[in-house]
Amino acid sequence: MNGAGQAPLLALSGVTKTFGGVRALSDVSLEVLSGQIVGIIGPNGAGKTTTFNIITGAYRASKGEVLLEGNNITARPSYQIVWAGISRTFQNIRLFADMTVWEHLLVAQPHDGFSLRRLLPTHWANPAALHRARETLEFFGLGDVRDRIARSLPYGMQRRVELARAITARPRLLLLDEPVAGMNHHEADGIRQLILKLRDEGISILLIDHDMTFVMGLCEQLYVLDFGVLIAKGRPDEIRTNPAVLDAYLGQVA
């Protein structure tokens, strides 16, 4: 899939982020190859969400670079990073108040800057967007709640809407911030199936989660953060037995 010598889909090199005097991330480097599902784990406050915020341009890295297929996207405005091919979901669901599910799928449609089509009623001016939104609706099994206010839906469903909205922008890389937080096993399994399906559609995934069974079962490659420092990387089975990880992440269990 990813031939030798080809740049990885996403690469962070030596990313450091300080807030005032506090180092949230120190010299973090990681890679996501095309077609991979990669996880970042670590205790609370380890810098996982900060990493996401730097990748998506919400924060500016103090040092280091973010490369998308070899192109430097460090500190570009968020919307340009989305256009470049990276979408995300949020740890605390951030849906737009009083928008229906359908509207969530339309609002994030990719567009080429300023075009007249954006100013005309979507209903008849942009059949392509409607078609894509309808496809996404089907894919995520949201057809029945199409016209409901997204925020009024059950929690698990809201997560799906957020995921669907992220996919609407047609990303090549999807960042998921605790996609199954607060979900029961049944709901979490649904999300797991969706993630695998998305990967099969050619979307690479970088995710953060606390649910170890979920992460271990899904990811091919894991990075472990502790106090902003990358303390381990490897396949799930390597991580599971890594003494440094056991010490930091699982406390003094070992």
Place this chain on the structure above:
Amino acid sequence: MSTYYAGLLADVGILLLGALSVYITLATGQLSLGNAGFMGIGAYLTSYLTVTVGIPLTPALVIAAVAAGIIGLIVGFPALRLKGIYLAMATLGFGEMVRSFFLNLDAMGGSGGFHGMHHISNDYIWSWAAAILLLVMILERSQIWLEMRAVCHDDTAAGLVGLNTTTIKVGAFGFAAAVAAIAGGLFAHHHVYIEPGNFNFERSIDFVLAVILGGSTVGPGALVGALLLVLLPEYLRFLAEWRFAAFGTLLIAMLLVRRQGILDRSLFRAFALRRPA
């Protein structure tokens, strides 16, 4: 129709445009208390163009709208850095700045005001008001309006789903300024006399009140609000000097019972759902 009611109707049309200008920026979550400033720019510029330069009103209005729109874009940029009450205060400052500018602009009469405009018909006023309302209602069904709503609700998340929040917010300011300028040009040619005091803080507040009263989430809310704001004090005339107190009471009661204003999106949805699918 008596001249009295004709006058009221003209007021409603002009207030509708002013209210729409507030509605447009409010749709992106930006409350402007200075739209009377843009209205003043429109009023003075159109009057200058029709009286001093001598061009017909319609092109003069278009030129004024474009000019005010550009000023709106310029004001929109610093406004990006401000939110909520801070933005409200800054726009208030802008409105007062424009008013005192015209107060000191002797070429346009200064505090003495400016006259010489020809009077326009209600039909002309309402053609503009209806056209702009229609334009806004069409825009409300477009991609850009969804994007404006997204920016209004959560501008960080909007950026992170791929929306250029800067152009959306600044663009809304420009468009709103253009609409307010048209309201100003029509006002000047309806009253055939303008003075800086016409475009004071109270005027800006009237625009905001109309939007809040009529409903701040749908364009036609501005129409309902403008109608109420002009007509209600008239219908309360039997209360004589107490009528503004009564109006204030009604306004508070209304906010307590129906905070979102008389019209809102769910009302429109309810009607839409009743249509056969």
